[in-house]
Amino acid sequence: MENIPESYLKYTQRKVFIICLLVLLTALLGVYAINAGSAELSPAQVLLTLLGKAEGRLNIIIWNIRLPRVLAAVTAGVGLSVAGCVMQNLLRNPLASPFTLGISQGAAFGAAVAIIALGAGSTHSTSADAVIINNPYLVTISAFVGAMATTLVVLFLAQARGVTPEAMVLAGVALGSLFSAATVILQFFASDVQVASIVFWTFGDIGRASWRDLEIMAAVTGAALLYFMANRWNYNALDGGEETAKGLGVDVERIRLTGMFVASLVTAVTVSFLGIIGFIGLVGPHMMRRVLGVDHRFLIPASSVMGGLLLLASDTLARTIISPVVLPVGAITSFMGAPLFLYLLSRGYGKR
Amino acid sequence: MILSVDGVEFSYGSRPVLKDIKLEVNRGEFFSILGNNGAGKSTLLKCLNRILKPQTGTILIEKEDLFALSRREVARRLGYVAQRYESTRLTVFDAVLLGRIPHIKWSTTAKDLEIVRNVLGILGLEEFSLRYLDELSGGELQKVVIARALAQEPRVLLLDEPTSNLDLKNQFEVLKTVKSAAREQNIAAVVVMHDLNLALRFADKFLLLKNRTVFACGGMEIMTPENIAGVYGVPVAVERLANIPVVVPL
Numbered sequence: 001m002e003n004i005p006e007s008y009l010k011y012t013q014r015k016v017f018i019i020c021l022l023v024l025l026t027a028l029l030g031v032y033a034i035n036a037g038s039a040e041l042s043p044a045q046v047l048l049t050l051l052g053k054a055e056g057r058l059n060i061i062i063w064n065i066r067l068p069r070v071l072a073a074v075t076a077g078v079g080l081s082v083a084g085c086v087m088q089n090l091l092r093n094p095l096a097s098p099f100t101l102g103i104s105q106g107a108a109f110g111a112a113v114a115i116i117a118l119g120a121g122s123t124h125s126t127s128a129d130a131v132i133i134n135n136p137y138l139v140t141i142s143a144f145v146g147a148m149a150t151t152l153v154v155l156f157l158a159q160a161r162g163v164t165p166e167a168m169v170l171a172g173v174a175l176g177s178l179f180s181a182a183t184v185i186l187q188f189f190a191s192d193v194q195v196a197s198i199v200f201w202t203f204g205d206i207g208r209a210s211w212r213d214l215e216i217m218a219a220v221t222g223a224a225l226l227y228f229m230a231n232r233w234n235y236n237a238l239d240g241g242e243e244t245a246k247g248l249g250v251d252v253e254r255i256r257l258t259g260m261f262v263a264s265l266v267t268a269v270t271v272s273f274l275g276i277i278g279f280i281g282l283v284g285p286h287m288m289r290r291v292l293g294v295d296h297r298f299l300i301p302a303s304s305v306m307g308g309l310l311l312l313a314s315d316t317l318a319r320t321i322i323s324p325v326v327l328p329v330g331a332i333t334s335f336m337g338a339p340l341f342l343y344l345l346s347r348g349y350g351k352r
Numbered sequence: 353m354i355l356s357v358d359g360v361e362f363s364y365g366s367r368p369v370l371k372d373i374k375l376e377v378n379r380g381e382f383f384s385i386l387g388n389n390g391a392g393k394s395t396l397l398k399c400l401n402r403i404l405k406p407q408t409g410t411i412l413i414e415k416e417d418l419f420a421l422s423r424r425e426v427a428r429r430l431g432y433v434a435q436r437y438e439s440t441r442l443t444v445f446d447a448v449l450l451g452r453i454p455h456i457k458w459s460t461t462a463k464d465l466e467i468v469r470n471v472l473g474i475l476g477l478e479e480f481s482l483r484y485l486d487e488l489s490g491g492e493l494q495k496v497v498i499a500r501a502l503a504q505e506p507r508v509l510l511l512d513e514p515t516s517n518l519d520l521k522n523q524f525e526v527l528k529t530v531k532s533a534a535r536e537q538n539i540a541a542v543v544v545m546h547d548l549n550l551a552l553r554f555a556d557k558f559l560l561l562k563n564r565t566v567f568a569c570g571g572m573e574i575m576t577p578e579n580i581a582g583v584y585g586v587p588v589a590v591e592r593l594a595n596i597p598v599v600v601p602l
């Protein structure tokens with residue numbers, strides 16, 4: 001052990017290598033996902049088209065349908081996973097995620113308000129013809145307002161009332177069930193088609209994203225990633241305890257508030273466009289914590305890539321498992337996520 | 353004089369915890385803070401580091417006003433070891449590297465790695481450097497946390513009961529390390545302690561806290577049976593055993 005920095009550098013290189021491997025895997029799966037489906041493409045054709053060397057029908061299918069879907073899955077997965085990763089650190093709670101903090105339920109309530117009270121009608125979809133689109137942007141904006149309202153209430157409680165991070169999670173759970181209840185009451189007064197639209201909206205569907213939606217999601221997620229990476233040392237310090245972090249010169253309260261705000265913003269944007277997609281924010285970070293440890297220099301990029309990979313895999317599975325029927329991706333992710341939740345509980349609450 | 357505190361008062365809401373605290377710490381000194389549970393020892397330590405902000409009073413570190421410094425600047429001057437450290441899945445090297453946070457701009461440099469390597473050597477932790485914290489024993493973990501504080505290259509080291517969970521051997525090793533680090537690097541260590549005998553053995557100066565204020569402050573001469581009995585409310589004898597001062601409750 002005479003040369004620790006050297007063996008240490010090797011050890012960090014191993015982590016970088018794993019992250020690169022995940023990126024490569026995501027890219028391969030991306031090509032496969034573009035290829036998979038009823039249009040009978042080949043991977044070679046997909047690559048040629050992506051390089052701009054094909055024309056006609058292929059171009060349209062790939063550029064207008066498959067590619068945006070794949071990119072949206074990756075972007076949303078990255079956003080949800082990194083948001084979960086940072087929230088778990090900031091609230092010092094392994095079960096903190098966009099879903100457990102009530103943000104998703106807030107978004108669903110917002111969508112329900114738009115569909116029923118504001119007359120936005122039904123959601124548009126790639127797979128279900130029964131529900132019709134009137135005003136998707138009103139639904140999206142309303143969902144966004146609902147999601148951010150939940151966030152702001154939780155943050156306000158933390159800031160003004162001095163609620164502890166542990167209690168913030170409980171506040172999120174309480175707000176989540178409040179919004180769920182409010183959604184149920186709204187549904188009670190809605191017509192059958194409207195209820196169907198709300199239920200459909202909450203399923204979460206990657207196919208909803210247009211290129212324009214994708215641009216907004218990617219911009220917000222990208223900016224958030226930069227912000228999180230700039231704070232990676234602060235998050236590491238916070239892992240050692242709040243007082244330790246303060247002793248290391250970290251302004252804990254400010255980091256926590258802005259971090260929670262940014263993480264919630266990413267979640268709100270994603271959920272508003274695509275509907276509720278649960279558990280990615282839990283599964284992605286926790287898997288990478290097991291593999292790479294809690295060092296946020298590597299955990300943040302690794303969780304992001306893992307989230308993208310997971311959601312892309314889930315969406316591809318949802319499209320192909322009983323093709324041509326497309327299952328809602330939210331159901332698939334919850335199917336994967338619930339067992340992990342139980343696994344975490346069995347490993348001991350609070351032990352990361 | 354490296355640290356000078358005068359007239360510090362602190363209260364949680366309307367409940368006063370510290371009043372009229374005055375103390376001075378010199379370079380190379382091992383300064384121990386003693387007193388009953390709830391006397392305000394940990395609170396005082398957190399005030400010195402500005403984790404808590406006293407309502408009144410002045411704290412000077414190397415003649416600079418502590419309250420005029422930013423949090424980061426404070427962290428470059430004072431290394432703090434909390435009573436409780438949460439062990440996570442971080443390697444020992446990474447954990448000690450955290451001590452460089454107040455100095456890091458965007459990324460670590462070769463100098464940061466070199467400092468960490470040095471500190472690990474001083475504390476005899478080289479062989480553990482790539483082990484995870486949650487696999488270490490209590491004594492090893494305590495050394496890692498002290499190593500992290502040393503990696504901050506502080507002027508003053510603040511330790512909150514660094515030996516409370518350690519066995520006899522580790523208690524001695526940890527305190528010896530702190531004492532020699534203070535001597536060799538010409539910095540000061542301010543240590544909250546419970547064990548009077550360990551304090552008598554290692555500390556150069558003592559601060560006895562009682563009822564939220566200073567009961568006595570000074571060198572060996574203030575550690576009289578009368579003062580100790582006055583602070584702890586238990587009659588004691590101070591004897592020498594093998595030429596080492598010991599306190600025995602009567």
